[in-house]
Amino acid sequence: MKAFFETLKNIYKIEDLRKRIFYTLGILLIYRLGSFIVLPGIDPSMLANLKDQTSEGIMGLLDMFSGGAFSNASVFALGIMPYISASIVVQLLGMAIPYFQRLQKEGESGRRKINQITRYLTLVILVLQAPTYLANLHAQLPAEAFALSGFFFTVSSTIILMAGTMFIMWLGEKITDKGIGNGISLIIMVGIIARLPFAVTAEFGSRVDELAGGLVMFLVEIIILFVVFMFSILLVQGTRKIPVQYAKRIVGNKQYGGVRQYIPLKVNAAGVMPIIFAQALMFIPMMFASFNTETTNAIAAAFADFTGFWYNFVFALLIIAFTYFYTAVTINPNQMAEDMKKNGGFIPGVKPGRKTVEFLDTIMSRIILPGSIFLALIAILPAFAMMMGVNNQFAQFFGGTSLLILVGVVLDTLQQIESYLLMRHYDGLMKSGRLKGRTGA
Numbered sequence: 001m002k003a004f005f006e007t008l009k010n011i012y013k014i015e016d017l018r019k020r021i022f023y024t025l026g027i028l029l030i031y032r033l034g035s036f037i038v039l040p041g042i043d044p045s046m047l048a049n050l051k052d053q054t055s056e057g058i059m060g061l062l063d064m065f066s067g068g069a070f071s072n073a074s075v076f077a078l079g080i081m082p083y084i085s086a087s088i089v090v091q092l093l094g095m096a097i098p099y100f101q102r103l104q105k106e107g108e109s110g111r112r113k114i115n116q117i118t119r120y121l122t123l124v125i126l127v128l129q130a131p132t133y134l135a136n137l138h139a140q141l142p143a144e145a146f147a148l149s150g151f152f153f154t155v156s157s158t159i160i161l162m163a164g165t166m167f168i169m170w171l172g173e174k175i176t177d178k179g180i181g182n183g184i185s186l187i188i189m190v191g192i193i194a195r196l197p198f199a200v201t202a203e204f205g206s207r208v209d210e211l212a213g214g215l216v217m218f219l220v221e222i223i224i225l226f227v228v229f230m231f232s233i234l235l236v237q238g239t240r241k242i243p244v245q246y247a248k249r250i251v252g253n254k255q256y257g258g259v260r261q262y263i264p265l266k267v268n269a270a271g272v273m274p275i276i277f278a279q280a281l282m283f284i285p286m287m288f289a290s291f292n293t294e295t296t297n298a299i300a301a302a303f304a305d306f307t308g309f310w311y312n313f314v315f316a317l318l319i320i321a322f323t324y325f326y327t328a329v330t331i332n333p334n335q336m337a338e339d340m341k342k343n344g345g346f347i348p349g350v351k352p353g354r355k356t357v358e359f360l361d362t363i364m365s366r367i368i369l370p371g372s373i374f375l376a377l378i379a380i381l382p383a384f385a386m387m388m389g390v391n392n393q394f395a396q397f398f399g400g401t402s403l404l405i406l407v408g409v410v411l412d413t414l415q416q417i418e419s420y421l422l423m424r425h426y427d428g429l430m431k432s433g434r435l436k437g438r439t440g441a
Contacts, residue, residue, distance in 0.1 A: 088280060186409060189410070
């Protein structure tokens with residue numbers, strides 16, 4: 001405990017880090033306050049049906065991602081997921097269209113152009129999603145809940161919902177630039193944490209109401225949650241070290257022996273991004289429900305069942321696919337082999353150049369497959385928890401999207417804080433070794 005308070009004291013001593021942390025907390029507070037501002041023309045006291053709809057299933061997960069803004073009919077109801085969906089599309093285009101491939105290689109200027117294209121695509125997605133959300137409001141709420149109606153209400157509310165999501169994007173970018181951690185990820189994490197107290201309270205209440213063994217089962221659930229949490233940390237942090245023998249130059253008659261070093265290849269190099277990408281795509285079928293046809297209603301019903309086979313099967317396949325895709329984007333064996341060759345390094349028994357590239361690619365393929373499958377299994381654990389009788393809201397924290405995002409973002413943020421401490425010659429957050437996040441080993 002003394003070491004903990006000493007670490008907090010050291011963090012407070014670093015002026016730049018202190019300002020960044022307070023700036024980040026201030027931005028997150030603005031975001032949380034905005035999630036309670038109801039759309040103009042809607043009676044806040046008549047949102048009971050909407051809250052019931054978002055208490056379980058895919059709608060409950062969407063409400064959790066927005067930090068409760070979805071069920072509050074808030075100006076931030078659509079959250080950050082349209083931006084995530086646009087980012088997925090742009091990254092997929094980067095693998096198929098030469099123009100986007102050139103932008104990715106242009107450095108900072110290319111990154112700015114890609115961000116601008118992503119924002120425009122986000123607006124296009126919002127034009128589709130905002131009217132769909134309003135149609136769902138009209139279906140769930142009684143007519144007297146709307147003080148305004150008709151064309152004016154639809155247009156004005158669509159503009160407000162679009163502005164709300166773009167404002168959240170701006171808040172996330174400000175956190176990334178002037179705060180601590182990745183802004184978009186922190187916003188998603190805050191929304192998840194905001195739902196945790198309600199979920200624990202609901203599960204505790206349901207167990208207390210049981211005639212016998214309720215509190216024992218609640219304690220067992222907490223222990224299982226802790227075990228899954230620890231496995232999630234191992235999944236996010238896990239690495240496999242590939243040895244590389246570095247050849248040393250000969251100076252005079254003295255030959256300096258080779259020093260064995262390692263290339264840390266992570267079992268899950270993509271972190272939680274495959275989960276976020278896959279979850280964003282799983283929300284798309286809900287958009288088709290507003291078309292009210294037999295086919296679209298059947299698709300929406302199949303993917304609205306959070307415990308259903310097709311939802312979890314497609315979700316797991318998307319996670320595995322996005323794990324391979326995101327790893328291919330972030331880790332380039334050709335670049336790694338070229339850097340090793342420039343620095344005089346080699347892998348024992350493997351020729352430099354093409355053979356090294358093939359070796360690294362083979363190793364990555366072997367360790368990504370079990371990592372992606374394990375990631376997919378943890379992601380669908382909430383469905384099994386619900387089948388075992390766990391409350392729907394609390395079950396979402398038994399692995400799944402919420403827990404993995406929570407673990408990954410916290411580790412990344414703590415890693416940045418630790419970097420500030422070490423640069424100022426203070427002890428890190430952990431005495432046993434460097435803290436590892438998703439972005440490095």
